[in-house]
Amino acid sequence: MIDQRIERRSAAVTEMPDELRNDVRLLGKLLGQVIAEQGGEDLLADVERLRKAVIAARRGETSADEITAMVAEWEIDRAVQIARAFTCYFHLANLAEEHYRIRTLRERDTEGGVQRESLAQAVDELGGERVAELVGDMELRPVLTAHPTEARRRAVVTAIQRVSAQLTDYNTPGRGASERAENTRRLLEEIDLLWRTAQLRSTKLDPLDEVRTAMAAFDETLFRVVPQVYRSLDAALGDDSGTRPPLARPFIRYGSWIGGDRDGNPNVTAKVTREAVQIQSEHVLTALETATTRIARTLTASAQFAPPSLDLNAALTAARDAHPELVSELGTRSPKEPHRQWLLYVAARIAATRRRDLDLAYLAPGDLIADLRLAQESLAGHAVRQAYGELQHLIWQVETFGFHLAELEVRQHSQVHAAALEELHAGGELSERTEEVLATIRVIAWIQERFGVRACSRYVVSFTRDAADVAAVYELAQHALGSRAPVLDVVPLFESGQDLANSPQVLSGMLEIPQVRDRLAATGRSLEIMLGYSDSAKELGPAAATLRLYEAQERLTAWAAEHDVHLLMFHGRGGALGRGGGPANRAVLAQAPGSVAGRFKVTEQGEVIFARYGHLAIARRHMEQVANAVLMTSSPSVAAATAAAASRFRPLAEQVATASEQAYRSLTEADGFPEWFALVSPLEEIGSLRLGSRPARRGLGAPRSLDDLRAIPWVFAWAQTRVNLPGWYGLGTGLASIGSMDELRAAYREWPLFNALLDNAEMSLAKTDRSIAERYLALGGRPDFARQVLEEYDRTRSLVLEVTGHARLLANRKVLSRAVQLRDPYVDALSHLQLRALRALRTGNPSDHERDRLSTLLLLSVNGVAAGLQNTG
Structure with missing residues (x-):
């Protein structure tokens, strides 16, 4: 060692x-x-x-x-x-x-x-292979969530x-x-x-704090990076980008659960959801106004050298008739600069939209786009670079963000809906929770009326077990508003192993729901479902969950083809490897053939938001890598190669998954395991970090089973112990069940899913420190559990290296290896400090004053280890 x-x-x-x-x-x-x-x-x-x-x-x-x-x-x-x-x-x-x-x-x-894993590389490599069709159908939908995994204070x-x-x-x-x-x-x-600056939060975040924190990513990065990515694609598709109409269409659509996800979070109310979308709108309209004003002020082209079109002249005349003082002032400030006058007028209208000045405001983003295109078409006659340069960027931004910035999605647990309907059917006095469910639907209707259906129509149902769980939402909408019910696209979320297996039957049942049939007709038979990575991994272990999710995608893809449905699979991935995390582009390439089909939707959680979108250059690289992977995995040749590998290695993977799940369950379902886990980790104390508005645990008191724990603290606590168990446990037993090392190596080489599984486990193992982990595991007084964990670690580490052929962990990932090893000794320092506090709190009898000081030391060390490992949950 x-x-x-x-x-x-x-x-x-x-x-x-x-x-x-x-x-x-x-x-x-x-x-x-x-x-x-x-x-x-x-x-x-x-x-x-x-x-x-x-x-x-x-x-x-x-x-x-x-x-x-x-x-x-x-x-x-x-x-x-x-x-x-x-x-x-x-x-x-x-x-x-x-x-x-x-x-x-x-x-x-x-x-x-051509840069590797870029849009240019994808276009270059695909060549004539359906590239125009693939690009035309491509959709990338990152969804920001407030899951509490960002340990750092905003300050x-x-x-x-x-x-x-x-x-x-x-x-x-x-x-x-x-x-x-x-x-x-x-x-x-x-x-x-x-x-x-204090490292620990003194007050708990509320949901609107989380909304405002996410807005920082939009203000600083997202708004600016989107047109850069589109420009990169446009340049790859044809020469002379910026002097012709764009070949690239906007394909990025941001979503958000922040202020909309109320599953397990009573702090998210209808009032919060309403305020969240208003905050979003304020930020995007401010950004659009600023960008329009900036472009207008630089657009000093004289009418002599860039004469306006007849349509633009007519529009300026109409604007002057409607708002004579405003347009007269603009004409005085910008004489003989009609395009500048027009864009300044457009900026004034955006400002009015933000202020809710209905005399001047735009009613919808489409009206703003029409006005911008009017200027663009006018400029195209004599100043094409001005027409298709920064002005095109602005048009792309409006097309992407609208007036709502990101689609706010609502999520609630199926049991909450069932309980609400039971009360409504009984006809008695409604509980506060049921009233809140109805108020939420009314708020969705208000958002749609104010910002359009695109601003908020998706309603995610956690723990969907049956089509009735979907039908319940539509019935509740009728109770809330009757014929004025909002447009709803109810999205079933399949999380457990059993739910993943039953998902095609649930979708078949959904086809019998009249509201679902209506939405299919209205959307060109598009349907969305969500796959939960966190809870499936917590239940089954990393290897088995990976295969069960893959199998579910295969079955759902076949179901969609059989029923002539365009299925969008929404991947509920976490930041940590134990919750479906890892490099996003490799995750895309590992999806089942046909399941992506040019469209990829995924959650971006906690610290991942700032890791990927905290800097413009990094954000652009991330978006290009994911878009590259979406195009590549959707191409016929890549899909065929992946399908062939999946067919060849399916029996092997099934055997690995079965053996690994048995090993995982033998530990996590053993009597006394939840109590032992709470003793050997800072699980109980993590809630005191005030990471977010959502409670860290279902119910009160110490966890009696894994079901009592949310996936985030489960992963977070194991990371603190330097064990990282959710990222690798059971895989060693699974690999050991295969008699042929040659077959395992071939699967690693040829099947992207198996490759990603082992590489992700290798990353998790690299952040594990056996000698430090032993000290944590000893705190629980169960040497049998400790021995079981360490033996599986040794087995997994040895076999992963043997299959991959690496001399040491991360030998082929130079940058990541350097990052991990640079930090390891300093993380050790914080782990020793944390162990001192944890040992005293678990086995000592400190006074109240000393307990408070020990808790401060523990929480500071938790915060520091999270920074050192660069991930939490």
């Missing part, structure tokens, strides 16, 4: 590029200076002692027992300060890696040629962003000595503020 750790550590050190090393050292040095200034040289000395000790332990030069003794020497308050120091270090190390990734993306972009995120801005300036080529000195001073100022 020691030899493996030395090998992993040395490999990471040799692989770190100079630019990244320099940034990490710079930020680490400045953090050390801040710590010494604020906490004294003795605090910095203690931080350094622990840092050097954990590095020495990785080299086999000291023992974990010695580190435990060192940590035990410190007063709790000193341990809290040291935990803060390592947490701040991780925030800065993550920032340095983000900067290096951005630099790398830009360098690749300047090297020429911490913004502090990091300010450090990021200063680091960018510091690394700008050509900076003089005085400029560099000023940058260093500013870096110290911002790192000092990061150090002084």
Whole structure:
């Protein structure tokens, strides 16, 4: 074990590029200076002692027992300060890696040629193979959710962003000595503020806080990245992009559950849903107004060199008649610049839409698009670059975001609907919960009336077991509003293994529901269903859940073909590997043949939102990678190869899944396992982090079974113990059940699903630390459980390496390997601090005051480990 750790550590050190090393050292040095200034040289000395000790332990030069003794020497308050120091270090190390990734993306972009996993590469590789049809039908639907997996406070995120801005300036080529000195001073100022910013939330988030947090991603990234992605596709489809009508149509549609998902969250009410869509609208209309004004002010083309069309002149005359003072003022400010006048007038109308000034406001996004196209068509006659440049970007933005920004989706549990209908049928006084269900439907109707059906029509039903669960929503809508019921597309969510198996029968039953038949007729026989990754993985284990989801997709694809239905499968993936996470583009390529068909819808949760959409360059790369995968997996040749591999290796995969599920259930369904898990992990304390508005657990008290736990804290708690069990447990037993290593290796090479399963497990194993994990598992007083977990870890690690042919974990993933190994020793430091607190809370008898201080240490360490591992749930 020691030899493996030395090998992993040395490999990471040799692989770190100079630019990244320099940034990490710079930020680490400045953090050390801040710590010494604020906490004294003795605090910095203690931080350094622990840092050097954990590095020495990785080299086999000291023992974990010695580190435990060192940590035990410190007063709790000193341990809290040291935990803060390592947490701040991780925030800065993550920032340095983000900067290096951005630099790398830009360098690749300047090297020429077609970038790997880009839209250009997909178009180039597909050639004439249905590329026009595939592009014409493509849809990408990321859905932002408020699932509580972002451990950082928003104040911490913004502090990091300010450090990021200063680091960018510091690394700008050509900076003089005085400029560099000023940058260093500013870096110290911002790192000092990061150090002084509380890492833990003092108050619980409410749903509207979550809405506003997500809006930061829209304001800073999403609004700007969408036209860049479309432009990239347009350039790949034909020469002279920007001087002709676009060949690329908008294919991205954002959705949101934030403020709409009330399943298990009583804090999400009809009032919250109404306010959420209003906040969204305020942000998108502000962004559209700003963009329109910016383009208008730069559009200084004179009528002499870009004469307006007859239609534009007529429109300006009509506008002058309707709003003489406004248009006269615009004409005075922009004489003989008709296109500028027109766009300034359009900007004024967008502002009026935001203010609800009905005399001037647009009634619908289509009216705004018509006005923008009027300017575009006028410019196309004499100034094509102005017609199809920034103005086209603006049109794409309106087409993508409308006046609502993202489609707000409602989700509720099927049992809530059943209980509401039971009350309504009984004819007695309605409970508050039933009244809330009816109020939610009325709010959906109000949203549709105000912003259009596209703004909110999808209603997701959790734990759909039967078509009656879908019919219940339509019946409730009749109770709520009768003939004025809103347009609803009820989306069944299949989560458990049994529900996944029964899903085609449920859909057949849905075809008998009159409202579903009406919606099929209205939408060209389009139907949407949702697949739940989190609960299926928690129930079955990672390997079995992966195969059962794949099988469900195959059956559903066949069902759709048989019933002439265009089926959109909505993938409810989490951020962590134990909840269906991992690289999104590889996840797309691993889907069952025919199940994507040019359309992919997926949840983007918690810390994933800011990891993927926190910076423009990274967001663009992510969107292009996913779009590339959607095009590739939808092509006939790729689909045929995947189908052939699936057919060949299906018996093998079934055997792996069956054996792995048996191993997983033998642990998780054993008597006393939930109680043991609560003892060996910070499960109980995670709720105190106030990660989100949603309760962390179903019901009250300690968990009596896995059903009592939500998937997020289940995964989050295992990550904290450095075990990462949900990402790999049972896979080793599954692989061991196969007699032929050659067949396993062939499946890994040829079948994208099996490849993704093993690679994801390998990533999870790489974030596991056996020696640290042993110390957590020992806290539960069940050596049998601890032995079972560690034996499966050893088995899985060994067989995964043997199948993949890798000499060490992540040997073929240089960037990820470097990221994991760079952090490992420092995560160890926080784990030792967390273990001290957890041990005292579990086995000691602390006073109330000491318990509070120990809890603070525990929660700070939880926050820091999450930052170090770069994922929570």
